[in-house]
Amino acid sequence: MKKKQIDIITMGCSKNLVDSEALQRLFLCKGFDCVLDADVVRGDIVVINTCGFIGDAKQESVDMILRFAQAKDEGEIKKLYVMGCLSQRYREELEAEIPQVDKYYGKFDYKALAGELVCEDDGAENAACAIPKSKTPHYCYIKISEGCDRHCAYCAIPMITGPHKSRPIDDILAEVRERVSEGVKEFQVIAQELTYYGVDIDGKRHIAELVARMAEIKGVKWIRLHYAYPNQFPMDLLDVMREKSNVCKYLDIALQHVSTSVLNRMRRNTTKEETMELVERLRKEVPGIALRTTLMVGYPGETEEEFQELLDFVKWARFERMGAFAYSEEEGTYSAEHYEDDVPQEVKQSRLDKLMRLQQRISAEIMAERIGQETRVIIDRREGDWYVGRTEYSSPEVDPEVLIPVSERRLRRGCFYNAKITGAEEFDIYATVI
Secondary structure, X not given: OOOOEEEEEEOOOHHHHHHHHHHHHHHHHOOOEEEXXXXXXXXXXXXXXXXXXXXXXXXXXXXXXXXXXXXXXXXXXXXXXXEEHHHHHHHHHHHHHOOOOOEEOOOOOOOHHHHHHHHXXXXXXXXXXXXXXXXXXXXXXXXXXXXXXXXXOOOOHHHHHOOOEEOOHHHHHHHHHHXXXXXXXXXXXXXXXXXXXXXXXXXXXXXXXXXXXXXXXOOOOEXXXXXXXXXXXXXXXXXXHHHOOOEEEEEEEOOEOOOHHHHHHHOOOOOHHHHHHHHHHHHHHOOOOEEEEEEEEOOOOOOHHHHHHHHHHHHHHOOOEEEEEEOOOOOOOHHHHHOOOOOOHHHHHHHHXXXXXXXXXXXXXXXXXXXXXXXXXEEEEEEOXXXXXXXXXXXXOOOOEEEEEOOOOOOOOOOEEEEEEEEEOOOEEEEEEO
16 A cells, blocks of 8 residues: 655644654654745645744744635545644644644644554554655754743743653764764754753752763764853853863854843843843854844833833844744733733834844855955855855854855765855855865
8 A cells, every 4th residue: 555645744843743753753663754934835745844933933823724724625635634833832723723723732642643553554664764865964953941030020831741851972972873864964953942951950050061972972063052042051061162162163043132121021030231241252252253243122111212222232242043023912911910901003013124134234244354355165056056054153044155166176965164254245145165
C-alpha cells in the first residue's frame, strides 16, 4: 500500500520549528512520508503548527487553518490537524469555530498524533528512522528549555507554555552529537529565556557550562545564542563566547524598551541605567559582538518623551540587528487587566515606522563600515546568479545575508569560505571568495 504523505506547516518562531521537526522525525519512524514546510502542499494529511504570541501572529495561524479547512471541504486533503501555541490556549474556541479540523493538539501532547495515525492507517509501519530531508541540512535549532518564569506584563507565553523547564544537559549534548553525525555544522541555541537555563534544576544558571560543552563536540563549527533576558545576565557566558572560537560573537537579547518608567510598567525588573551598563559590558567583554534586540512601541501609557528616550537609546547602542513591533493587548496578561491600551493605533504605527527608519540608517552605516574586510561565510543556497550565505554575525532567515556571484567559482551548500566584502546595502552584503 502506498504511504500517505503528511505535510507539516510551521507558523511563528524557530521554537515552533523545533517541535515540527520532532514530529516529522516521529512520522518518518512510523513509516509515513512527511514533508516540512514545502513550497507546495501535496499531502493527504496536513498538520498546522500554530503561533499564539501576538494578534497578527494569531490571525495568520487562524487564516492558515481556515485555508486548509476549506481545502478539506473541497476534497483536496483528507485529514487536518492543528497543534502549537494557538490551540494550546484556545482549543475549545477553535473546536467550536472550525470543526473541520479532525483534532486539535497543544504544545505538549502533539507527539501522540503519530501513534494515532498509525492506528488509523493499516499501510503505516514502523521503519528505520530516516534523516528528514531539509533545505538547509547544515544548520538546525536546538531548544534547551520550555516555558518562562518571567511574567512580563504584556506577555502571554507563560500562560501558554507554563513555567520554565530545562532539558537535561546530557540529553541536549546527545542531540547535538546526533545532529553532527547527520551533517549539521551550525547550531542555533534557542529558548524562551536561555540565560535562565538550569535554575529550575538546582537553582544555578548553567548556560555557560552547556555552551562550553557543546563547543567541545567535534564537528560543531558554529553555535549561536537566541533569546537572552537582560535581568541577572550570567556574565560567565561572555567568557565562553570570547574564548571559544566556534561560539559566534552574536547574542539575541530582547530589551523591549529603555525608559525606566516603561520598563517598570512592563514588569521587566531592570532600569535604563542597568540596560545601558549591560550593553556596554557585552561590547567590552566580547569585542566585535553583534547584538540583536527586539523593541516595543506603543505600550500603555508610553509618552512622546518615553518614546524619544527609546530613539536616543537606539542611536547610542547602534545595534547590529534590531526588530520592533507595536504593542498588542493579550487577554489574561497583567497589562490587559491593569492598563488601558491608550496609545492610538496610528500613533503606534508612526512610532514603529520612525524607529525602523532610524535602525535602517544605522544598519546601512554599520554595513558600509565592513566593506574591504575579510570574513568567514557559510553558504546556505543558490538563488539565480548568486550564492547566498551568512557570516557568524547573522542568524538564518532574520539577519543580513552575503551575496557572492555564481560566476566566480563553484561553491557548495553548507561549506565555509573566506570572503572579502566588496559592497553593502541596508540588509545585504556583497562579497568575493578569496
